Amino acid sequence: MSEASLSNAFFTILKRDLTLAYRTRTEMVNPLLFFIIVISLFPLAVSPDPVVLRSLAPGVIWVAALLATLLSLDSMFRSDFDDGALEQMLLSVHPVSVLVLGKVLAHWLVTGIPLLLLAPLLAILMHMPSSSVPALMITLALGGPILSLVGAIGVALTVGLRRGGVLLSLLVLPLYIPVLIFAANAVSNAAAGLAIAGQLYFLGALLAMSLTLAPLATAAALRISLR
């Protein structure tokens, strides 16, 4: 099989999922609204004091981004599972992991990128110093794809269960913790004027690892789920 047909299949899946997301865009807005609401509640509930908010900001924004991603994960394979498109994907002549990568990329473009673009706005709301906003953006750019890639494994494992929501969080959240620690720490360090290269290298390494291994694991998990 030629590389051209494989990349054609990859881009077909990507385009298909982006079209689907565009046509069901009201569902796409939910995680974004969740992200905004959770963060905007903190100044009301904790304290409007800029000093307090500034120290909380990196952690709060990252936890909210993580939970918003978790909220959006289930849609990745759900409708495909229900209407049989997932079976057709598994019976495709192309490697399932490549098709999965197309789906994950579409998921990140549809949920990860909007979170990334909204983050500076919410950083201002949380009185984050402007020097740490680039760090926040970089960590979201490196960490967001990891959340989608690792989340895909969890969704693939739970898609056959009727109520897999709780199980999904239990499976996926422990795997998200390293990302959360390095990312929030990088943003805090940037605010304090310290170096953040170390944390970014770790995030980059995690991204490289999940980019290469997660699609394979997801493909295997899908086969098990459809059995």
Place this chain on the structure above:
Amino acid sequence: MHLANTTSVKFSMSQSTLGISVKGLTCRRDDRGLFRNLDFDLKPGQALQIEGPNGSGKTTILRILCGLTLPTEGEVFWNGLPIEENRLEYLTAMDFIGHAHGIKSELTPLENLQVAMAMANAQPNQSLKAVLEQVGLRGFEDVPAITLSAGQCRRVALGRLLLSKSLLWILDEPFTALDVQGQAQVETMMVDHVEQGGMVILTSHHPLALKDGMLKTINLRP
């Protein structure tokens, strides 16, 4: 290549090894035996109809034949080799339409067929619009499938068969939701396919108008 040859000899069927064959297929679900020791083979130019009451494992057999579900015991062979060993060749030659036919309701029939073609790595031998017209969906090419009826959606899925050059069609209740004319058309499609040397495996109670010797029947009794 040498290795592949020895395995094909090892697993060779009684006569020619072309086609699909099944040996000692047994499936249990939750301690309940669905079927046991099922043997059959199907050669180009033959159709197999699987009958049986609801819950007797018809859909399970089809999913096992596709390689989606693993049987408790037994194996499925394609051209003499277990399907796990020549998966790519098998998937290229096989087309499956399940009970859920994989038509995305937010996409138009045309987009659905485009995706299906890319998944199958197939070059359509005729224009997608012509196929949609053939299955009676003229004028519905560009409306989201969610606005179509269940029968019309199934017609889109059947359009996939017309486009593909697959040798083996595995169809789960292909007549469901279709009107009388649609059922007749599907039957014609299947008969043509078998007469041109293709293979069809289907679950249905609908009698097929095939000549003797071309149609095999399996009845699953609980």
